[in-house]
Amino acid sequence: MGKLSTLVSCLLLSLFVTAQDKITDSTSIPEPKVFVSNHQIMNGGKLIKYKAVASETYLKNKSGEPVASLWSVAYVQTGTTDTTKRPVTFVFNGGPGSASMWLQMGMFGPKLVKVDSDATKDDGAAPYTMVTNTHGILDLTDLVFIDPVGTGYSKVIGKGKVEDFWGLTQDANSVAQFMRHWATENNRWMSPKYIIGESFGTTRAAGVANALEGGGQNMALNGLILISQALDYAGSTSEHDNITSYLTYLPSMAATAWYHKKTGQGKSLDAFVQECRNFTYNTYAPALYKGSLLSATEKDNIAEQLSYFMGLEKAYILKSNLRVLMPRFQKQLLADEGLAVGRLDGRFMGDEVDKLSDGPHLGDPASYQISSAYTAALNHYFATDLNIKMDRPYLTSNGAIYGKWNWKPVPDGQGWEPSYVNVTRKLSETMRRNTGMKVMVANGYYDLICPFFDAEYTFSRNGIEREKIQMFYYEAGHMMYTHEPDLIKLATDVRTFLTN
Template sequence: MCSFFILSAALPQDAAKEDQKGKPIPDPRRFVTEHRIQNGGKQVVYTATASETYLRDSSGEPVASIWSVAYTQKQEKDQGNAALRPVTFVFNGGPGSASVWLHMGLLGPQRVVVDSGAREDDGAPPYPLVPNTQGVLDLTDLVFIDPVGTGYSQVIGKGKVEDYWGLKQDAASIARFIREWVSAHNRWMSPKYIAGESFGTTRAVGVAHELEGDGQDMALNGLILISQALDYGGSTSEHDNITSFITYLPSMAATAWYHKRAGQGKSLEEFLAECREFTYSRYIPALYRGAFLGKAEKEAVAEEMARFTGLDRQYLLDSDLRVLVPRFQKELLRDRGLAPGRLDGRFLGPEIDPFTDGPHLGDPASYQISSAYTAAINHYLGTTLQVAMDRPYLVSNPQIYGKWNWKPVPEGQGWEPARVNVARKLAETMRRNPEMRVMVANGYYDLVCPFFDAEYTFARHGIQADKIWMTYYEAGHMMYTHQPDFLGLTRDIREFLTTEPKP
């Protein structure tokens, strides 16, 4: 069981400053409680610190507040040096998402439980919250980070959102936070890991790169990339992006298999092995030949695509062998008036309007679980962690994405727009830090960040294959909502954290 004892409600640390309107900037808030839980067959006594950390400008004025929740083991005399205990920094993606999903779904001390089989909506409260006895607090401290504009994090004083809402700006701010946390807690000698999900994997690579500079080189021991998004060419389903037609096809096949529209009589792994081979040997050449592809060959490729996707052969021919993901969602179960989810193809949503170009109610893999996660984090912060703040906790912030600066270069430097790609940056960081390993967790039914894109990405860009742990799960983007995959993923993370790097 998870229990707690309040140590302090709020501990002021800063002299009050004034914001742009002349109002005092309040001291950063800090809430500390003590708890215990069973992880790894051991009772772990730990301190939870939910707090604001102020980032400052060159004149020492606070300009941003980063909210984090840190879980640190209380060290007994026989447990060794606390300064050498591993610590893992955790965040989600978006851009614009707080760390709620990994916090309340996978790694935090409490989990909210949604329907493992993706058959039922989360409904209305109350929602089940359970102790996370499969967690890894026996192995590592955990620090969940909410980037500026998410959770309770915000700009303050003379801070401006454009200094944080961008590819490089975001990575730099999180790297600054990590350095400050490590310095404040004397953890420079601790093994350090980052766990990120979706855009959080893009951020993880950027942060690892940023930590190498600024006169304070901090090497990481490993990255845990859940539903990776390093090369956006393979995870952006749009016209004229030929790479995406390649990378999404096996995930379409997996989703069709799950809904019994393709591959029946074969295991998922066997069916996907056939689809991979078809993609490399037949589909890629057909795509690149385009209008030069002969009629007979085009019809033969369409026949094979129909076998893998469950879509009608004529529909595939009419689509010129190029099916965008929203159209696949709309078409696969059209006869049932249903559309599979984007984040997780196991989920199904009703289709009232048959003529829209893609599901029109939103993503059922999102709206069928979001209420539970939102309620869970707010309840957990306010009760278990005794947090009392004067503003709402933003699980997501829709304002961020539209204002996001995707430029990978500094302001004033020329740049022709291209899809985001941090994969080569990862390869370079791994060569400068030869002991850093990378775990990549993939959901077969993920129609946002497809598993074949991970294979395609990590086979290129100079990434060292022998330092990559590639794992697969029979769910989607947030595979931990599926109970068997939650158990498998936590087991794999535990093995990753405890395996020595190869010489």
């Protein structure tokens, strides 16, 4: 009787523990959080009433188990009777490792934060100025801002692993999965669909457009808006012996030198940039490929012309062997003033402690002079306007992602020899399969990380049908919308792109 009692007790305990395990497994992942609020705004001369839906979406694996929580903020017009005529635009930033804060609080969201338009002042400390986005596009399209896994409030959950999302292909697949889910949940499969991506977000956009063609749920996009494109990294990687980068960066160096009045005075920016384009294609490229086969006279002549375009001393260019890396240009252009120019935007200037370092050592002034304002504004906006309350901080950027990022464009187990990332051919193939998809490319003249000439070089090759690409230029940098006149111009150009 004692043994039987013990056996029954053990059995009951076992059942209790098993039941507890099941309860723990089912409750360890809480229900996704959703915050809904109603608003109105004047955009395009119309009063638009809309609801803001800030929410977690659980991405699931093939077994139907949640593996990631993806955060998004959707702005959807209320009272829409025919969604087939109401576009939806999905928006994200780059990195990899950046949340969608920049495009949301700087360009397309209902509220914007103001920083110095002329890039002459640091953002300082709180409080910061926020304004209603009267140049927004909510009269034309609903907007869904996406934070990829590891950014914003997005994170892996359950059996998910970061390596399932932190990679070129994995990232694109997860965003494509979210877009299909969102379209299904909101009955928007018949709505026109666009993507707006910035920087690496343009790399992602090309990957997502391609990924949406597969998976048994083909979703064709109506268009891509690529802000500060980064499709072929050979042209945006300033490294020794990368000949492509010396060519693609030169016109941006010339534009920046012109802006700081180091060269090209008496000429318009457009005229000076065109002069540099011609030199780059017709003179500089052959010289770089000749290398040490150049005669001393030829080399001296090229250095003279480079000095004219870069605004740097001829002797410095000769010491650089006609090849000036971007970080050195940033430090050297205003060396006589002890300043370094920004990388994201060459208009910005930073006062460096070490005046002789090989490149800026304080970081990028185009980033650190505005990031506090953007971060504070987004957190304030989420808490006060959208009434969001989360149990974790919003990561505007996540430095852990880049070091673990898988850049391989092929599946695991398949051989691949490292090279510069290039998704342009993938985009060209997608455009040929989806002949209705149009592409807008926005370029900042003073962008010293994703140069405008690289965009021209990229889209003139790789099988791209050049006549289907619409190029636009702005007198600012990577985030051209920090410059008030260009925010207005970009908004107008996007509006034209969407309506035509």
